[in-house]
Amino acid sequence: MFRKTPITCFSERDRGxxxxxxxxxxxxxxxxxxxxRAGSSCYTYAIAPRSITSHDxxxxxxxxxxxxxxxxxxxxxxxxxxxKRVVETAEALQYVPSQRGRSLATxxxxxxxxxxxxLGNPFYLQVLDELHHALRETHLRMLxxxxxxxxxxxxxxxxxxxxxxxxxxxxxxxxxxxxxxxxRGFPFVLLNREIDDAPCDVCVVDNHxxxxxxxxxxxxxxxxxxxxxxxxxxxxxxxxREAGFRAGLEAAGxxxxxxxxxxxxxxxxxxxxxxxxxxGGGPTALxxxxxxxxxxxxxxxxxxxxxxxxxxxxxxxxxxxxxxWDVFQLTTISQDIPGMVSxxxxxxLTRxxxxxxxxxxxxxxxxxxxxHRRTHGPPPAKA
Amino acid sequence: MFRKTPITCFSERDRGxxxxxxxxxxxxxxxxxxxxRAGSSCYTYAIAPRSITSHDxxxxxxxxxxxxxxxxxxxxxxxxxxxKRVVETAEALQYVPSQRGRSLATxxxxxxxxxxxxLGNPFYLQVLDELHHALRETHLRMLxxxxxxxxxxxxxxxxxxxxxxxxxxxxxxxxxxxxxxxxRGFPFVLLNREIDDAPCDVCVVDNHxxxxxxxxxxxxxxxxxxxxxxxxxxxxxxxxREAGFRAGLEAAGxxxxxxxxxxxxxxxxxxxxxxxxxxGGGPTALxxxxxxxxxxxxxxxxxxxxxxxxxxxxxxxxxxxxxxWDVFQLTTISQDIPGMVSxxxxxxLTRxxxxxxxxxxxxxxxxxxxxHRRTHGPPPAKA
DNA sequence: GCATACTGTGCATACGTATAACCAGGCTAC
DNA sequence: GTAGCCTGGTTATACGTATGCACAGTATGC
Numbered sequence: 001m002f003r004k005t006p007i008t009c010f011s012e013r014d015r016g017x018x019x020x021x022x023x024x025x026x027x028x029x030x031x032x033x034x035x036x037r038a039g040s041s042c043y044t045y046a047i048a049p050r051s052i053t054s055h056d057x058x059x060x061x062x063x064x065x066x067x068x069x070x071x072x073x074x075x076x077x078x079x080x081x082x083x084k085r086v087v088e089t090a091e092a093l094q095y096v097p098s099q100r101g102r103s104l105a106t107x108x109x110x111x112x113x114x115x116x117x118x119l120g121n122p123f124y125l126q127v128l129d130e131l132h133h134a135l136r137e138t139h140l141r142m143l144x145x146x147x148x149x150x151x152x153x154x155x156x157x158x159x160x161x162x163x164x165x166x167x168x169x170x171x172x173x174x175x176x177x178x179x180x181x182x183x184r185g186f187p188f189v190l191l192n193r194e195i196d197d198a199p200c201d202v203c204v205v206d207n208h209x210x211x212x213x214x215x216x217x218x219x220x221x222x223x224x225x226x227x228x229x230x231x232x233x234x235x236x237x238x239x240x241r242e243a244g245f246r247a248g249l250e251a252a253g254x255x256x257x258x259x260x261x262x263x264x265x266x267x268x269x270x271x272x273x274x275x276x277x278x279x280g281g282g283p284t285a286l287x288x289x290x291x292x293x294x295x296x297x298x299x300x301x302x303x304x305x306x307x308x309x310x311x312x313x314x315x316x317x318x319x320x321x322x323x324x325w326d327v328f329q330l331t332t333i334s335q336d337i338p339g340m341v342s343x344x345x346x347x348x349l350t351r352x353x354x355x356x357x358x359x360x361x362x363x364x365x366x367x368x369x370x371x372h373r374r375t376h377g378p379p380p381a382k383a
Numbered sequence: 384m385f386r387k388t389p390i391t392c393f394s395e396r397d398r399g400x401x402x403x404x405x406x407x408x409x410x411x412x413x414x415x416x417x418x419x420r421a422g423s424s425c426y427t428y429a430i431a432p433r434s435i436t437s438h439d440x441x442x443x444x445x446x447x448x449x450x451x452x453x454x455x456x457x458x459x460x461x462x463x464x465x466x467k468r469v470v471e472t473a474e475a476l477q478y479v480p481s482q483r484g485r486s487l488a489t490x491x492x493x494x495x496x497x498x499x500x501x502l503g504n505p506f507y508l509q510v511l512d513e514l515h516h517a518l519r520e521t522h523l524r525m526l527x528x529x530x531x532x533x534x535x536x537x538x539x540x541x542x543x544x545x546x547x548x549x550x551x552x553x554x555x556x557x558x559x560x561x562x563x564x565x566x567r568g569f570p571f572v573l574l575n576r577e578i579d580d581a582p583c584d585v586c587v588v589d590n591h592x593x594x595x596x597x598x599x600x601x602x603x604x605x606x607x608x609x610x611x612x613x614x615x616x617x618x619x620x621x622x623x624r625e626a627g628f629r630a631g632l633e634a635a636g637x638x639x640x641x642x643x644x645x646x647x648x649x650x651x652x653x654x655x656x657x658x659x660x661x662x663g664g665g666p667t668a669l670x671x672x673x674x675x676x677x678x679x680x681x682x683x684x685x686x687x688x689x690x691x692x693x694x695x696x697x698x699x700x701x702x703x704x705x706x707x708w709d710v711f712q713l714t715t716i717s718q719d720i721p722g723m724v725s726x727x728x729x730x731x732l733t734r735x736x737x738x739x740x741x742x743x744x745x746x747x748x749x750x751x752x753x754x755h756r757r758t759h760g761p762p763p764a765k766a
Numbered sequence: 767g768c769a770t771a772c773t774g775t776g777c778a779t780a781c782g783t784a785t786a787a788c789c790a791g792g793c794t795a796c
Numbered sequence: 797g798t799a800g801c802c803t804g805g806t807t808a809t810a811c812g813t814a815t816g817c818a819c820a821g822t823a824t825g826c
Contacts, residue, residue, distance in 0.1 A: 101782025
């Protein structure tokens with residue numbers, strides 16, 4: 001698809017080497033300047049219009065290339081006069097330092113990756129948004145990485161040098177990625193989901209405790225016919241929330257027979273479908289392992305004319321923004337998303353700042369809280 | 384609040400450069416940490432541990448470095464035996480080619496940027512998701528760029544060589560960015576929003592026509608007291624949808640007095656607030672310039688116990704996924720998001736493949752369609 | 767048997783920036 | 797006056813990959 005072109009289209013550019021003709025260089029620079037200005041393409045076989053480099057600025061300002069670099073990076077050893085002259089020249093030429101060259105020289109790219117497999121879940125959108133805010137002050141850019149056709153995030157894409165670090169959000173329990181990254185010394189943090197025996201930094205909410213909160217709330221309200229829609233057992237969130245909810249019911253002696261629970265992928269349609277099925281068990285309450293499942297369920301119940309919470313109580317997990325909308329007012333277990341992201345960011349930055357040093361793994365576990373809204377209440381009297 | 388569980392660490396790999404003192408590394412790390420914290424722009428990186436390079440592979444396989452490069456890139460001129468040996472050696476060493484080195488040599492990064500200022504709008508989430516799918520086959524990566532504290536996307540971030548091209552989604556009408564990018568010959572496409580006299584590729588929906596559809600529908604249903612919540616006049620979507628809607632009303636002779644229209648930013652809260660205000664005018668129908676505004680309005684009306692569409696009809700614009708949920712069933716003007724994104728992607732890829740060539744600007748305009756759901760109907764009889 | 771073509775590989779170098787090392791010149795200290 | 801020290805730069809080089817080109821070795825043609 002892309003045209004392959006010899007890259008030596010400008011091999012004759014002899015930028016100020018000793019013995020080279022200064023006049024030729026000047027002519028080339030002038031030619032280039034006008035070409036760039038006009039947006040014309042006088043180099044018909046160039047893959048890209050040659051851009052202004054620090055060498056061009058150096059020549060125009062009458063200094064050496066390293067001086068340009070130092071001036072623009074604020075090296076205090078330069079005289080004010082030189083710095084000013086260089087900066088002005090750079091602006092006049094509309095010079096923008098090449099991130100490519102800088103990356104190679106500094107061995108860092110100024111980019112961090114965030115691995116998300118499920119862009120359809122508003123939870124991760126909020127994570128992206130928060131992360132973006134957290135990174136704003138650090139001059140780091142955010143590269144969103146999503147799995148390829150094989151549903152995996154290629155190891156190579158993370159460690160090929162285009163990233164200084166990464167946040168992994170949708171890791172599955174049996175993923176080999178964290179181990180491989182650790183072994184290579186690549187800075188990363190697991191966010192939201194974790195894996196067992198992870199030799200790496202982790203930032204999660206206490207999913208077990210959170211789900212237990214939900215179970216206790218429903219039991220205390222007097223529900224005995226409780227249904228549950230759990231997430232995939234291949235994820236820590238799915239597994240731990242299920243375990244916590246079951247533990248909460250068990251502690252109260254409330255059963256969870258097979259016809260009253262399901263496991264489903266964490267998405268709207270799955271919640272919609274599974275909720276419809278679970279209604280067969282005649283539950284008075286439904287716990288969903290995350291908000292997007294709960295919203296799917298909410299819509300399914302709404303579509304069937306079932307009133308919430310009068311006929312069925314509904315509790316979710318995550319507290320995405322949607323949960324607080326008037327039409328939903330979803331009772332849910334709240335994760336402090338901004339806090340989680342900022343903790344993860346701090347973990348990541350620390351690890352990036354200590355690349356190569358054997359820092360012990362850190363594990364941050366946030367406490368979830370229950371947000372009482374309007375989708376839960378006592379079971380209907382007749383039940 | 385934070386429970387920290389130290390787990391044993393096993394990062395004993397000290398393949399630092401020989402003789403380089405650990406103290407120096409510590410100092411660098413500390414410097415970085417404070418620099419990152421302070422947001423300083425000078426010396427903000429740590430030296431990463433040296434990784435395996437093509438030179439290492441070459442030495443191990445008994446060939447030259449260029450041969451490694453050719454072997455791994457599938458150059459047909461190499462003998463099969465050599466190719467196989469190099470590939471096996473590379474795998475054994477867990478070699479991953481450096482994207483940094485490759486970028487510099489090829490003058491391309493394999494990354495495209497998508498500029499989004501409003502990650503809170505599900506519309507752009509869908510755009511991101513679609514774009515990711517569209518890029519999946521191209522081996523291009525997606526870099527999400529959001530405005531900085533000054534609410535602008537720095538020109539430098541786009542043209543510093545870390546991107547091969549970009550898609551601009553939230554461009555404002557008076558933005559100087561497109562002109563600057565065009566002048567520099569940087570490949571990019573405007574998506575969703577455009578600017579006047581743009582000397583660049585554009586992919587938009589016919590906003591004027593779409594809004595006119597909505598106006599006509601309401602008029603034909605018999606509404607005469609129609610309210611409208613428009614978007615910012617600094618955006619083409621805001622301006623054109625407003626003009627289209629006004630034109631539609633005017634054609635039918637239906638007035639739009641000042642107390643029945645507002646302009647608001649394209650977000651949920653603004654829709655929520657403005658809808659409440661507009662109710663004062665006693666409208667029987669409300670048009671919102673996008674779905675997120677409409678959903679804000681929907682929730683506001685729902686919160687005040689106003690029935691939709693029995694008391695007030697509601698029409699949005701965009702047709703985000705949420706609009707189709709059971710609880711909303713929002714009547715809206717549909718943009719074909721996948722089609723739009725794939726058209727934009729095609730425009731961008733074409734331009735990237737012809738960098739430096741003076742291709743004429745192309746403009747793709749998609750036709751919007753009206754999606755009849757359940758938030759609109761005839762005005763209440765008593766009105 | 768010699769010119770020619772072809773095949774496979776190495777060599778040299780380019781990409782653009784950052785930084786270590788060095789150096790000229792003016793100044794101070796004694 | 798000379799050793800030492802700042803000041804303000806320069807030169808040389810590294811970062812890792814891709815590719816033009818040279819070249820050795822082999823096959824081909826006549």
